Amino acid sequence: RPDGAISADGRVMGGYLHGLFAADGFRRAFLDRLQPGAAGGLAFTAEVEAVLDRLARHLETHLDLDGLLAAAGA
Incomplete structure (x- = not known):
């Protein structure tokens, strides 16, 4: 409403x-x-998605995701 x-x-x-x-x-x-x-x-939603995609690519490039998951016991 x-x-x-x-x-x-x-x-x-x-x-x-x-x-x-x-x-x-x-x-x-x-x-x-x-x-x-x-x-x-x-377009707000499209812009938010684009920013989140760029952030995800940056994190995947610069973080040891396998190491983090192993440390977390996942």
């Missing part, structure tokens, strides 16, 4: 903030309301 409120004149908005800007549609609408065209084309 939707959360938050906006004044009748649209100048005051409020809502629960955690994850709010992760919603692509809301983020675009919010930023476009502040400055038309400011939202850009960022």
